Amino acid sequence: MGQTMIPISVARMGDATNSARPLGRILVVEDDPAVQKALKRLFESEGYAVEIQANGKSALESFQAAAPAVVILDLRLPKLSGSDVCKEIKAQAPSLPIIVLSATSDVSDKVLLLELGADDYVTKPFSPRELLARVRAALRHTSRTATVNRVNFDGISIDFKKMEVVRDDKIVVLTAQEFKTLQFLVQNADRVISRDELLNEVWGYQNYPSTRTVDNHILKLRQKLERDPASPVHFRTVHGMGYKFVR
């Protein structure tokens, strides 16, 4: 069974996925040729432009010219350590997101990474999809955070930077998960979000709770933020579809 034709449905998907659109440039700093090649293929098939540098020195030299939207950085590198590259890039472009690739042992403490200035990290056995998701998240993050640090409506003020919510001049205490949920909903205002999408975007790949969990967090948000939690105005249910944040 050799080169038979590819099933139609698959071929069509391919075309759709590979259509040229300017998703952004990614700088990959990685010395292993096998990983280089794999990452290049992965991102290019998703519509990103990929620039590859094999060591820290050349990475720092090229990153100005390449003007990437995201940097993916292997921690163990020849010539210049990944940590130093990370620091240096952050010094030159503080808002440029850096995603660090590392073995589990390298990140025995997350503090280190934060000190480095990395925005996210992916540990050793990672799935391509996960990496893609992080890249998308990073891009999404920069394109939004840059514009919106704060949102006001209906006597409520949300400060995404401080992670603080105020309603009627009183601070509302939200848990981490509640805040993340709120943030995602607000940043996607007016759009209907399915529970699955919320789980993917807010909860992420590691944990995967049931959809009931989402309901509960919506419940909490309503109780804490809606004037009348029984008939919510901002956190609306779209029956059979998901939720939608308005205003």
Added chain:
Amino acid sequence: MGQTMIPISVARMGDATNSARPLGRILVVEDDPAVQKALKRLFESEGYAVEIQANGKSALESFQAAAPAVVILDLRLPKLSGSDVCKEIKAQAPSLPIIVLSATSDVSDKVLLLELGADDYVTKPFSPRELLARVRAALRHTSRTATVNRVNFDGISIDFKKMEVVRDDKIVVLTAQEFKTLQFLVQNADRVISRDELLNEVWGYQNYPSTRTVDNHILKLRQKLERDPASPVHFRTVHGMGYKFVR
């Protein structure tokens, strides 16, 4: 403690949101009969069609004919290793998403998955819900066609993102199924759609109500959107054939 081990009954609550598109066919390549059975039940109960192959050789033989939308691939297989199957499939259909099932030890090397071209992986033991979510994510990603966000005609405005329909400046409330039906019809404007096609595309494989159900939804759409529901202009009946949306 880790994830639950394939309790199929739990799976049902997973997704409230069946997409408006047809749920696709899934090719499962797995040799353990117990897992085979579990996966078959899991996916079929969710409305996917499932094709099972027990070894790599037969998988490669059948995958062309089956034309799956996603492949779920166990890494350790008899006859032909999972890695090779993965590579071969990727060679033939680069954009067909592959989700790898594996023991943690198999993916100790991060290079492996990338080189294989796998899109995602789930380690055993895995939760059904998680696997389902990955499949949905994979499908969502590939099938994201160049969809229009908004359509206007005859005083009616449909916003697919907000899932909101406005007629003459007033919001028209549609149910989930009504909206999905509308979306499919609009996206296939001017084409005659048979009831069976609608059931397949909008309702999916698993649920298969009678054709009367389709009539009812058309009825609702006419009542809510047509100026004179008695003599519909946009949602036309093609006697003996099906329906056709115009404008």
Added chain:
DNA sequence: AGAAGTTTGACAAATTTTTGACAATTGCCG
């Protein structure tokens, strides 16, 4: 161990979907 946060499962309530009956319409045929 205690406290705070998160997730699950149960149940009722709300809402939607499906079914089935019957009327109305259409197309076809003599």
Added chain:
DNA sequence: CGGCAATTGTCAAAAATTTGTCAAACTTCT
């Protein structure tokens, strides 16, 4: 043109699903 069979329109009741809510179980961090 009228009659017949098949298809479609319509409605309301029945069945099924989805969501709101709560309390208990489970985690995590101190």
